[in-house]
Amino acid sequence: MRRGKLIDVDCRCGYRLFRYYKAGKGRLIKCMIERIHEDYVGLKGAETFSRPECPSCKKELGIVMMIRGRPTLKLNQGTIKSIRI
Numbered sequence: 001m002r003r004g005k006l007i008d009v010d011c012r013c014g015y016r017l018f019r020y021y022k023a024g025k026g027r028l029i030k031c032m033i034e035r036i037h038e039d040y041v042g043l044k045g046a047e048t049f050s051r052p053e054c055p056s057c058k059k060e061l062g063i064v065m066m067i068r069g070r071p072t073l074k075l076n077q078g079t080i081k082s083i084r085i
């Protein structure tokens with residue numbers, strides 16, 4: 001059975017970045033772009049190795065990488081408010 005839930009991911013400055021469908025428990029380390037539901041920063045279509053930033057405080061959110069053939073944002077833990085589910 002597949003479990004997961006939608007979580008809101010915020011920058012430390014308080015800006016709402018995106019809403020993500022997270023499967024399983026634990027800390028959010030990387031985000032598959034295709035699982036982002038509400039994209040407030042334009043992550044969909046971001047190029048590999050691009051470094052999207054927070055529109056508000058301009059800090060890097062992480063780096064977009066190809067993981068198993070899928071564009072994935074590897075989060076910069078210093079920028080994202082830590083989330084546990």
Ligand SMILES: [Zn+2]
Pocket residue numbers: 011012013014015054055056057058059
């Ligand atoms: Zn920010």
